Amino acid sequence: MTTIRKYLQIHPSDNVLVALQDLPAGESIHFNGDSFVLPGAVAAKHKFTIEEMAPEQEIHMYGVLVGKTNRAIGKGEAITTENIYHAANDFKLGKRKLDWHKPDVSRFSNRSFLGYHRSNGTVGTGNYWLVIPLVFCENRNVLVMKEAFEEKLGFKKAKSYEPEVEQLISLYKTGASIEQLLSVDLRDVKESHRHHKLFPNVDGIKFLNHDMGCGGTRMDSDALCGLLAGYITHPNVAGATVLSLGCQHAQASILRAEIAKRDPHFDRPLYVFEQQKIGSESVLLQEALKHTFTGLIQANQQERRPAGLDKLCIGLECGGSDGFSGISANPALGYLSDMLVTLGGSVILSEFPELCGVEQELSDRCKDEETALRFMELMKTYNAKAEQDGSGFYANPSPGNIRDGLITDAIKSAGAAKKGGTSPVQAVIDYPELANTPGLNLLCTPGNDVESTTAEVAAGANVVLFTTGLGTPTGNPIAPVVKLSTNTKTFEKMPDIIDINCGTIIEGTETIEQAAERILDFVIEVASGKQVPKAVKLGQDDFIPWRRGVSL
The missing domain is CATH 3.40.50 (Rossmann fold)
Known part of the structure; x- marks a missing residue:
């Protein structure tokens, strides 16, 4: 029987823990030889301190600075928008860090798609x-x-709701009351031919x-x-x-x-x-x-023929993110990204406002200094334009993000960047350029789900993997968008929108590596036309070009 963990330290240098389930006030915490009780309840996906903190003390998650305290915080207290604020480390041109561990891809080395x-x-x-x-x-x-x-x-392809309207019209004509119309069950109405x-x-x-x-x-x-x-x-x-x-x-x-x-x-x-x-x-x-x-x-004269997995270009996207995104679905995509790069394929990591705080790591991973400088310049220019217009990357988290544990942009970004895995950055691309370099590509786009997905596909992504904690109905007209939930509750609540559940990682029934292999199996089926993602079935053909003003 699997024991579900109650809390997690993501990186050894972190000074907060993530609640993996709702923790009541008085819950005993045992961590690194220390024991204490929570002074108040901590909701699942939120974070709590492992030490007493003074005002202006740094908060670290994923091994990076994600915020600072604006008042004293007690040991075991949940961090919120009231007691911490966004903070991120500055970045500069550093030494190349291009060593990485290539995953075992032997199970996929001879695979192909149609x-x-x-x-x-x-x-x-x-x-x-x-x-x-x-x-x-x-x-x-x-x-x-x-x-x-x-x-x-x-x-x-999208379901037509005309039969449901016809049913309501028929009931209205026979004298049905407003109460009767509101109570009628339309789920069994058959769709027209x-x-x-x-x-x-x-x-x-x-x-x-x-x-x-x-x-x-x-x-x-x-x-x-x-x-x-x-x-x-x-x-x-x-x-x-x-x-x-x-x-x-x-x-x-x-x-x-x-x-x-x-x-x-x-x-x-x-x-x-x-x-x-x-x-x-x-x-x-x-x-x-x-x-x-x-x-x-x-x-119609074109037909599907076998192709190697090196012909896959996967867009990495997230939307409606939650406090589990950075520890379940996103790192699973990160491992898949490393697998596809090892196999000679391409991946695209975008949403530059959601890379705030991890610029140093990503710039150090760029293949050469020229590529690193281009990434840094795009990040600085984008954020400066946002601040000039009265905002900044710090304003990126949505109310839904904050409610579910992503209370600063740096926390959100550190988790979002996990989708890019650990391989070297081979190219940095400005919107709306083409990503035609094998390996990891960084594409400058907003964090806006549809604008970013629209841009990733224009850059060449022939499949998009989209992680979500809260659930979102985004799709694309020409590239299949596969939805992955970060938690089982959302997967079960939105079965007509979500394709794959990564809540198994939180529950401890599957490792990140196992989930990544399961996802890649599904991607191959989708790429071959044998599996139709929910976004395609629902006709979610979202398409929004980016106006090069401020969109976070």
Whole structure:
């Protein structure tokens, strides 16, 4: 029988412990030969001191500075936003620390996945067609195309709630009261029939609306073109239809130049329609519909073929994080990251506001000084811009983060960085650049879940692994997003959103290494199209370009 631990010291130098379950006032704590009782209750995921602390004393977790006390704190007292504040060590260019222990990957050395091979050598885990507006003025036309195509071609994946509404209408017409309508159980209402999938080798046609392309800064419109080029050239994309108005900042010529930067020999179907040249909206849409349909015919000729795991590029993401994120799901992804790097694949760690406090470690792990300097400069510039606009990285934790134990940005960051494992940093990439270097890549993005996931996919991630403690419904239009819960309670509470439970690590029934291998097995199935993640089943096609202002 497994004994569930009640508390944990993450790093030998830490002066706080993490409660792994709710601990009542008076609970006896036995740690490193010392014994004391808790003066007050400590909720699971929160931290409590192992010594008496004076004002302005440093708080250490994960072996790094994560805060300072703003008053005296008693031994065994829970740390909160009232008694500590965010603090993090400064960083500077240091010596390279590139030694790392490669994990045993013998079980995966001969494994492969079934993917779509592109002429530039990349391999997709999906095969999608894109319909994209270059400017928000074309959003309506994109939606008209979606309405015309999606259901007729059998690509509508998200559950439709029209039958439930029809049931409510029927009850209303028969005289049901408000109380009766509110009490009716709609869970057994059957979904209406859907059209058969016409193109079986095409995973979907995706429509990416946004609110950019004109009216903002030229920097934002240029970045949008780079982001869209990242999607058009993505290994999961067979071709694209682009709708342009014509007079906007985000010109088709800029988009084509960005495509050429990412893939100089780009040879997939790309149809660009400019409304101000064509004139009639009906002619624009008819031409777009015809070309898109014939493009789908071409895309359907692609078939899945075996590919090595070195063709995987995994985006590492977290959202709705909690006090268990840094000790269960995130380190499991870290071990998986090291496994994939050992196998020759790529991983992308982003969310720069959530690397605050661990800059020194990550910069020391950069392969050379030039790479380290670029990372440090991006971090300093980003934080300075945030502070100039009245905020800073310290403001990143959300109310949900704080409620569940992540009470300073440095605490949140130290746990979030665990997703990147221990391998050397091979490249530092600014948004919206391409991550095409095998190994660990650092990508400058906000901590905002959708903005960051959107950017990771544009950078080349063909699978995204997304850890969550509180639960979040984020997905992506073209890359499968696999959700991993940090605790069993969330996994059981949100079975239609979460794919994998890492609460087993907290409960002691599985090691971090075992969880990582289980996750990689699942990733291979997803990459091969044999497993469909919950985000894909629910049609969670979230897409938000980053305006290069302050977004934490």
